[in-house]
Amino acid sequence: MGGLTEEDVVEAVKKTLPEGVTIGVIGPRRITARSTRSVLFKLCEHLKNQLGFEHVSCVSGVDRLDHMEVVYHISSYANQCVIEITVDIPNDNPEVDSIAPLWGGANWHEREACELFGIRFRNHPKMERLLLPSDFTYYPFRKEIKLRGR
Amino acid sequence: MDLYQFTEGIVTWLVNIVNWVLNWIGLHGLANWLGGADVVKFLTLLGESVVLLLIGFIVAITMIWQERKTLGRLMDRRGAMVVGPAGYFQNIADGLKTLLKEYIVPDKADRTVYDWAPVIMIGSSILLLVAIPLSDRFYMSNLDAGLLFIFAVFSITPFAILLGGWASNNKYTLIGGMRSAAQLISYEIPLLLSLVGVVLLAGSLNIADIVNAQSDSTWFIIPQFIGFIVFMITIVAEVERIPFDLPEAEAELVEGWWTEYGGMRFGLLMLAEYFRGYAGAAVAVLLFFGGWNGPFLPAEIWFMLKVFIVFFVFIWLRGSLTRVRIDQVLNIGWKRLLPLAMVNLVIAVAVKTLGWF
Amino acid sequence: MWINMGPQHPMTHGLWNLRVKVDGETIVDAEPVIGYLHRGWEKLTENRVYPQIIPMSDRLCYGSSMTWSHLYCLTIENLMGVQVPERAEYIRVIVLELQRIASHLMWLAAYGTDLGLLTAFVYCMRERELFLDLLQGVTGARMTYNYPRIGGVRNDLPPDFERDCLRVLDYFEKKIDEYEEIFDGSDIFLMRTQDVGILKPSDGVNLGVTGPALRGSDVKIDLRKHDPYSVYDELDWSICTHPDCDCYARYRVRMDEMRMSCHIVREAFKKLPPGPFRVKAPRNGPRKTAFARVEDPRGEALMYVVGDGTDRPYRLKVRSPIFVIVSAVPVMLRGYKVADVPSIMGSVDMCLGETDR
Numbered sequence: 001m002g003g004l005t006e007e008d009v010v011e012a013v014k015k016t017l018p019e020g021v022t023i024g025v026i027g028p029r030r031i032t033a034r035s036t037r038s039v040l041f042k043l044c045e046h047l048k049n050q051l052g053f054e055h056v057s058c059v060s061g062v063d064r065l066d067h068m069e070v071v072y073h074i075s076s077y078a079n080q081c082v083i084e085i086t087v088d089i090p091n092d093n094p095e096v097d098s099i100a101p102l103w104g105g106a107n108w109h110e111r112e113a114c115e116l117f118g119i120r121f122r123n124h125p126k127m128e129r130l131l132l133p134s135d136f137t138y139y140p141f142r143k144e145i146k147l148r149g150r
Numbered sequence: 151m152d153l154y155q156f157t158e159g160i161v162t163w164l165v166n167i168v169n170w171v172l173n174w175i176g177l178h179g180l181a182n183w184l185g186g187a188d189v190v191k192f193l194t195l196l197g198e199s200v201v202l203l204l205i206g207f208i209v210a211i212t213m214i215w216q217e218r219k220t221l222g223r224l225m226d227r228r229g230a231m232v233v234g235p236a237g238y239f240q241n242i243a244d245g246l247k248t249l250l251k252e253y254i255v256p257d258k259a260d261r262t263v264y265d266w267a268p269v270i271m272i273g274s275s276i277l278l279l280v281a282i283p284l285s286d287r288f289y290m291s292n293l294d295a296g297l298l299f300i301f302a303v304f305s306i307t308p309f310a311i312l313l314g315g316w317a318s319n320n321k322y323t324l325i326g327g328m329r330s331a332a333q334l335i336s337y338e339i340p341l342l343l344s345l346v347g348v349v350l351l352a353g354s355l356n357i358a359d360i361v362n363a364q365s366d367s368t369w370f371i372i373p374q375f376i377g378f379i380v381f382m383i384t385i386v387a388e389v390e391r392i393p394f395d396l397p398e399a400e401a402e403l404v405e406g407w408w409t410e411y412g413g414m415r416f417g418l419l420m421l422a423e424y425f426r427g428y429a430g431a432a433v434a435v436l437l438f439f440g441g442w443n444g445p446f447l448p449a450e451i452w453f454m455l456k457v458f459i460v461f462f463v464f465i466w467l468r469g470s471l472t473r474v475r476i477d478q479v480l481n482i483g484w485k486r487l488l489p490l491a492m493v494n495l496v497i498a499v500a501v502k503t504l505g506w507f
Numbered sequence: 508m509w510i511n512m513g514p515q516h517p518m519t520h521g522l523w524n525l526r527v528k529v530d531g532e533t534i535v536d537a538e539p540v541i542g543y544l545h546r547g548w549e550k551l552t553e554n555r556v557y558p559q560i561i562p563m564s565d566r567l568c569y570g571s572s573m574t575w576s577h578l579y580c581l582t583i584e585n586l587m588g589v590q591v592p593e594r595a596e597y598i599r600v601i602v603l604e605l606q607r608i609a610s611h612l613m614w615l616a617a618y619g620t621d622l623g624l625l626t627a628f629v630y631c632m633r634e635r636e637l638f639l640d641l642l643q644g645v646t647g648a649r650m651t652y653n654y655p656r657i658g659g660v661r662n663d664l665p666p667d668f669e670r671d672c673l674r675v676l677d678y679f680e681k682k683i684d685e686y687e688e689i690f691d692g693s694d695i696f697l698m699r700t701q702d703v704g705i706l707k708p709s710d711g712v713n714l715g716v717t718g719p720a721l722r723g724s725d726v727k728i729d730l731r732k733h734d735p736y737s738v739y740d741e742l743d744w745s746i747c748t749h750p751d752c753d754c755y756a757r758y759r760v761r762m763d764e765m766r767m768s769c770h771i772v773r774e775a776f777k778k779l780p781p782g783p784f785r786v787k788a789p790r791n792g793p794r795k796t797a798f799a800r801v802e803d804p805r806g807e808a809l810m811y812v813v814g815d816g817t818d819r820p821y822r823l824k825v826r827s828p829i830f831v832i833v834s835a836v837p838v839m840l841r842g843y844k845v846a847d848v849p850s851i852m853g854s855v856d857m858c859l860g861e862t863d864r
């Protein structure tokens with residue numbers, strides 16, 4: 001199918017956003033990127049509007065003990081590739097821009113990350129509880145909450 | 151000898167025995183009163199209604215059995231098999247089970263209306279049994295407007311359904327009740343129009359006259375074929391079977407307007423549905439298939455056989471079609487069946503004026 | 508007024524609540540409420556060794572469990588850099604496509620029941636038994652198979668499996684014709700599913716809808732062709748789409764996919780090479796991240812793993828297709844009637860296990 005190759009995408013992103021984003025191709029149809037919080041929304045806008053990434057596959061949170069990460073998997077049907085963007089978030093201010101205004105598919109994923117990890121998403125249309133009951137008082141997926149066993 | 155004379159004979163025999171005992175005791179006044187013509191007549195009518203009720207129950211139970219077995223075979227399974235010969239007594243077992251269940255009445259339900267709505271529905275369904283004759287000797291009342299009476303009683307049902315749906319204090323039953331009432335009321339008009347053709351050809355509303363007219367000429371299904379099709383579709387809608395059972399659609403409304411009724415009330419409502427199914431099939435047989443006429447067997451047996459065959463068609467429809475959505479149901483009723491019924495009426499008038507019947 | 512459809516409801520496949528705001532019979536807004544089945548799957552995996560998670564991944568979606576354990580093994584193989592032998596890849600493809608047919612058959616059975624066609628349930632389950640018997644011969648279980656392993660599959664195919672499987676496929680392809688007669692040949696079914704639940708392609712792609720729901724909106728995307736995993740790029744098959752964007756299109760896409768799966772299984776059997784069916788995988792996962800995507804019968808499923816050098820995953824994230832489609836359901840429901848809800852929700856093919864995890 002037509003579309004850009006992975007190297008074209010990497011070049012285009014590096015040209016538009018020279019700082020705040022480190023990006024590279026790690027295999028056929030796979031691109032990895034690390035981004036800072038401030039540049040994330042611009043990066044996503046560029047991916048959606050110019051480079052043809054129409055579909056958000058997944059938005060997950062990871063608790064790395066000294067900081068948290070939000071990992072986005074955005075895929076492109078036109079270019080047949082997937083980009084994995086990792087964003088670092090400090091523990092004392094876990095906020096990041098929401099990409100739900102761009103892609104409706106990210107809406108529920110961000111709600112789930114918020115209630116399980118405590119990561120706040122700015123400008124999210126409906127930040128409510130999704131999976132947990134309404135009287136839950138802590139963030140269960142953080143590493144400080146330990147289940148039984150090792 | 152028809153049913154009245156037969157029952158009268160039995161009642162007179164019983165009254166004679168009781169009178170002999172009373173006379174032997176010494177209560178002559180009571181014995182004279184009991185032997186009087188009025189009391190005997192009243193007891194005869196009571197006996198007749200008991201007989202008809204029994205027949206109605208047995209037919210309904212046989213119909214439920216027939217439905218379970220036929221539906222099972224359509225679905226590549228056996229149906230009820232264990233209780234009784236070929237599972238015949240399964241329904242009695244189910245009926246007993248329903249008797250033992252607990253009544254759960256919703257807290258905020260309007261108690262009086264809640265209690266009376268199923269009574270109206272069940273009562274009117276059993277009332278239908280009075281006007282349906284099994285043969286020219288086996289009937290309880292030979293009303294001159296028998297057909298009209300049957301369908302007047304059919305029409306009491308939307309009233310009971312609306313009351314029941316409202317009184318249960320439940321959003322779902324309210325929606326179910328409204329849908330049901332809309333469906334039943336809007337399907338009565340094509341139903342009655344399809345009957346008018348038959349009445350025209352036979353020349354009277356009396357059921358015995360209609361059946362005798364068919365034995366003189368031919369079964370009315372042949373000149374009134376469109377009327378027959380309209381009648382079958384509307385009677386399936388009136389009895390609320392699939393494909394027209396959206397009011398009780400399990401998939402969304404969890405049993406519709408009778409969700410909140412438990413125990414024997416629910417059991418009697420189900421039975422009332424089968425009484426109405428029997429009445430619908432019986433009217434189809436009487437009007438279109440020649441009633442009780444047939445070569446070798448006694449008239450009652452022929453009638454029952456034909457009723458079960460017509461009911462088999464109803465079951466067949468149930469096993470193979472999906473439900474129709476409520477606005478599509480009303481669409482079909484008003485936009486398609488009503489013009490067809492009109493066309494049928496024109497055909498009936500034409501056939502009658504041409505003198506063929 | 509807001510109506511709650513659920514959490515206890517005969518129609519909703521699984522335990523969730525659909526709140527619809529109705530204005531008469533028309534739906535103005537809808538809001539799905541999930542979370543009743545949330546088991547904290549992702550947190551539980553952080554305490555378990557990599558091979559111990561395989562049976563857990565089966566229980567993510569019990570309707571098509573082979574896909575999820577295969578997805579998990581694929582993710583861990585990507586993480587550890589394990590190269591699966593070719594025979595194992597072909598066996599995986601065969602078993603996955605048989606699972607796809609079984610999952611679609613269960614969907615069809617539930618869809619028929621939602622619409623009132625009870626016969627479809629029994630017929631589809633009857634055919635599904637054949638496929639479950641085949642899978643039981645290979646894996647030993649009927650529902651949660653625990654069959655793929657990190658590095659291959661658990662055991663080789665049993666003797667005569669190819670003969671049995673091809674026999675079942677020959678019989679089944681005639682049966683698909685029978686289903687099409689029952690469903691496509693019924694005007695009532697077409698009335699209930701055509702022009703109902705329309706999802707525009709641009710909406711679908713933006714809201715993250717994938718799988719048969721997206722292919723029913725004429726978007727030719729299938730992960731087995733666009734992001735090939737296993738040996739799907741060596742087999743010769745084509746993507747099934749349908750131009751109407753309604754429930755009927757989604758139904759048609761799944762029927763075509765069943766036929767295509769039969770074709771893929773036949774192709775795979777022709778190319779099945781001899782060889783080992785499993786290689787040894789290392790115990791500890793490296794300190795990196797990896798993910799894998801597959802085409803589940805319901806859409807795109809993705810798993811993302813973070814390894815930390817030990818024998819347990821640090822974080823395992825599951826992206827389930829139905830989680831996203833359920834969030835897009837209000838778009839499909841607005842403007843239609845309450846009676847369309849079973850039609851639309853049935854065409855989405857919900858499975859709660861993977862939504863709530």
